[in-house]
Amino acid sequence: MEGAHDIPREDILLEASGIDKIFPGVHALKRVNFTLRRGEVHSLMGENGAGKSTLVKCLTGVYGIDGGIIKYLGREIRPESPQHAISIGISSVYQEVNLCPNLSVAENIFAGRQPMRGPFVDWRSLEERAGKVLERFDISIDVRRSLDSYSIAIQQMIAIARALDISARVLILDEPTSSLDKLEVEKLFRIVRSLRDDGMGIIFITHFLDQVYEISDRITVLRNGELVGSYRTEDLPKIDLVTKMVGKDFDELSSVSRVRAGEARDVIISLEEVSAYQSVENVSLEMRRGEVLGFAGLLGSGRTETANLMFGIEHNSSGAIKLRGTAVKLSSPKDAIRNRIAFCPEDRKRDGVIGELSVRENIVLALQARLGIFKYRTLRQQNELADRYIKLLGIATPDAEKKLGDLSGGNQQKVILARWLATEPEVMLLDEPTRGIDVGAKAEIMKLTLDLCREGMAIAFISSELDEIVRISNRVIVMRDRTKIGEMEEDGLDQESILRAIAGGVAV
Amino acid sequence: MSGLARRMTSSKLFSSLLALFVILLFNVFLNPGFLSITIVNGHLFGQLIDILNRSVPVMILAIGMTLVIATGGTDLSCGALLALAGAVSISLIRGSSTILNADTAMPFPAVIVITLAVTGLCGLWNGFLVAKLGIQPIVATLIFMTAGRGMAQLITGARNLTTNYAPYSVIGQGWLLLLPVPIFIAAGVFLIVWYFARRTAFGLFVEAVGVNPSAARYSGINSGLVIMIVYTVSGLCAGVSGLIYASGIMCADANNAGLNYELDAILATVLGGTSMTGGRFYLGGSVIGALIIMALTKSIYAFDVAPESALVVKAFVVVIVVLIQSPFFKARLASSRVRRGPGEIKNSGAGEAS
Incomplete structure (x- = not known):
């Protein structure tokens, strides 16, 4: 010094x-x-x-x-x-x-x-x-x-x-x-x-x-x-x-490693040769219970678009989206939420954080949207829910009534996660969940992801940081130019081979 | 106690209540009879009752306007829809009759239902333009701001349609339990909207859409529906307000009924603490805002201010109230509170308690 x-x-x-x-x-x-x-x-x-x-x-x-x-x-x-x-x-x-x-x-x-x-x-x-x-x-x-x-x-x-x-x-x-x-x-x-x-x-x-x-x-x-x-x-x-x-002493990030997936992993959601106008072409994938599916690829490679399709924000022009084997039409986020799909968007500030509202309101929002206008949770129920997740995720806030906009980026991200956990999803789509937050919070978010995975959730983990993807994914989908160019199993998963796939377009 | 005192002063309602209080106090000083209320024929009479009664049309508009503004929009059409409601209702009562009579051509409940349906539909149309076609709220509602009065004129044949149908007069001129009927109607509208907004999730959705429409959508809220509902509610409020207004003068005046009321309604909402940028809304604040406007108007006339300069005085007071509510002054106030230190706040709290 x-x-x-x-x-x-x-x-x-x-x-x-x-x-x-x-x-x-x-x-x-x-x-x-x-x-x-x-x-x-x-x-x-x-x-x-x-x-x-x-x-x-x-x-x-x-x-x-x-x-x-x-x-x-x-x-x-x-x-x-x-x-x-x-x-x-x-x-x-x-x-x-x-x-x-x-x-x-x-x-x-x-x-x-x-x-x-x-x-x-x-x-x-x-x-x-x-x-x-x-x-x-x-x-x-x-x-x-x-x-x-x-x-x-x-x-x-x-x-x-x-x-x-x-x-x-x-x-x-x-x-x-x-x-x-x-x-x-x-x-x-x-x-x-x-x-x-x-x-x-x-x-x-x-x-x-x-x-x-x-x-x-x-x-x-x-x-x-x-x-x-x-x-x-x-x-x-x-x-x-x-x-x-x-x-x-910090070795948290290095202690993060994927959950060994069990044998029987049933498919929750699958895309079959899905294409969408000006978005993605011919993407097929399966997301299984208790598994983290990593999405690798450069910006604009179609990772976010694929997640959008599974959340009803974009709509497919051909192919099928299947939930537990049955084809579904997801025409809005509301549909997706009803089908127990949750989505942490990439642009947290634009699409996630409702800054003027309190932490409590931000947490109950998606659950309330699923329940509808008339099944309003009482203030006490809301407070219980908010307090539970504040404790569970270690959200640093003086109380649940603090404006979300006043919290730091990492804590905002945790609140958005809490919003989705409150809806008790089976599929969690995480688009760049660690972007713009510090190392400590990154490790926490990743550990949390793994906890959810252990509980049987199917998780999509989209990230530009290959290091993170390699650490926690059971399988990795590699995307380039708006289409899927490869899929890798956890054995032999390393940054090198993903990079080679992104660069060379060689399916591995 | 200090906690309560601080909560009270930091409450959004506090500054608008304070403004109302100051204006009323001003009146008391210059007009000793201001607070007196007498009972004549089982009716309460007095300046305060008068202010309450006369502020009702703007108050009801402001209640609808509050929800619209909370979504980040504005409804400029509500003044014109108020006039339209008068024209529709009186023309339905008169039917094809060309002379003034004391009877109605259609069952009275049907008159009210149809009137409200018309203004509600107009509101729905506003909401459709804003939510589905993505037209900016000011532009979208400008259509009915001009067309509404045009439609009213078509319906009335460009004359001031009058009626003598007695039940109709009850809405705007009747008395119930010592008080004018409009006050009860306003209270009813307030309670219904308040219940809908605060005892269901609707208010939360409105605020979410107003703060961040995109995030609201990602959270599964059907923002389009929320927006269409608030404009429809605003249209319905305009309908109720129009019935009260026209009933008060037993006449449908397409040109002048509710002229510039939309601006008063916006002002009342802003005075009540709701921000024009959308988000948090305060229905109670808007009601107080409407009272402030009417109290101000009354006092200006009571002091013999020439009508041509009345607007200047009004503008001046409004500027002061809005300044007090501005983030700049709020920040100043908060920092002075911090500087005084918690000890003194405790003292002042104890003072209030004693």
Whole structure:
């Protein structure tokens, strides 16, 4: 561990010392110190709720601080708003793309500081400059089209481009890679490195450990709002980092391994040569009781679409979906729920979390939807249900009446899981259940998955993290280009062969 | 006790109740007779009763509007549907008769059922446009906001249709147990809607759809159905309100009945604490909101404010109330409470208890 004192002063870009932040009932940051130097990529690590985002929001003026000093280039600053922070020289890009989807790409990049010609916006120069900015990212797109006509990955790049164009000294990237594929991440890292070489200080927050080690020069670890320490990346082996993050010897993820499936495993749901318009082609699969079926494949390979078909969100144009051998028509999620199918969607924020409602209401929602309007559970029944799952899943919330939007990502995911468990499903479709949550919660979610599997549930586990799939799946379906290209049994299951299948399309 | 005090002040209803209280207090100071209530011929008379009675049409609209706004929508058509209800009911009572008479051409219950069916169907149509065709609520309900009055004019032949049918007058002018009948109707509508919303899962579904329609759908809620129901309820509320309004003047005025009431209903809902972005809704708050609007209107006239500047005064008060409810002021209030520390809150709580 090293302190700020052994760094030459002129190298320090941003220095926060003794930062305190108190929310009603929560001491979110306790005298945290953080130092960012010129020309470094500095990863901020910690579990959900450790205070990473809070620290960043204090640095960028989203929150005011309740104690401590922030210095920028040696001068004390008090950013009052993100705009103010930007004008000082601290730009940030958050996990969620905070742009206007209905404006053009160029407008998004320059919103608020458009080049003017007299009283009018100079559109030509605006578009030219936007094109130039994006060239740096190797993105050649029509900057006049609206933002929402591009993928989330491109939108994320545009958000970063916007932050970069404001000539900032400090760039904060909060989970910038969670929606990017490997190539895009590489592209992003190239840009980050070149910015670093230009002398910019970059604060990087991610839950991908590999990326931390790939890009960062230093790592600062927070836990429960307190500083654990700052380290040079080469001095901190991965296992030590994880240990410091969770605060105990950590071998949880490595202890997660698949449940040996018994002999007699009856098929609950099966797809037979199912195709859907502009979605998937000719997918056949079987999901069995007490078995985890892994779905591997790149983004857009048809994994989510297959799950959507089994949950009545998309509809098949040919082929058959069979439940215990009988063909069914799942025309809406409601139908699927009635047939004891549950689905944790990939985009938790958009399709799962109802942020303004309480944890209790979020948990009872699907059960209540299945029961219908008139079989309303009494408040007491709801509280019992909520309390049971809060305890069972270890959801960290002061009480069941807390707004779900106020919980951390991992706890939100657990609440969504609780929502589905309350419906007592037989088939559980988990689409990227561990995305955007920290290592500790990841292990918990995976263990929970295995518990459910042991109880006889049929589970589909869709994940971009092959490591996770290999650990817990009994069988793995490999998808590419909207169709199933292979299926592997648990014996001899390893990341290599899955990768080979994805890359080469060789059925194994 | 401090817990109760804090719960009370942080309650959504508290700020709207406070606003109502302040306006009433203001009236008491400037008009000593304001609180007096007398019994004449077994009827209660007084300013307070009058405010209660006259706020009923907007109040009922606001109850329907609250559910619509909770889903993230708006119903601009309810004022026009109110006028339509008057036109339908009185034209049914008059039948083909061209002269004013005291009889009805159709059994009275049928008149009411058909009237409500018409406005309910109009509401259902609004809901269909919003839920199934994906039209933005303001645009979808704008259709009936203009067409509703047009239909009313077609029905009345562009005249102010009047009637002398006595049972009809009971709805808007009758008395029951010391109080005007409209107050009972409003209470009934409130109780039915409240029961439907809060003693069944419907309210939960409405709020879920209003906060995050996509997540609601993934949870198995039929959002389309929920949306169609709330617009239908709003249409029905407009029907009830229209019957009360037309019965109050025994006349169907297609042009002026309920003019701009939809805006008052939206205002009442917002004053009551329901956010225009959808989600949490407060039916009781909307009722108080309607009372605030009427109390305000009454006091403005009572102080001899010139009619042309009355709207300015109203706007001014509304701005203040809305500001008090804004997240900015709420945050300020909360932080000042934290700064004062729990000790003092306890004291103030004890003070209230003593």
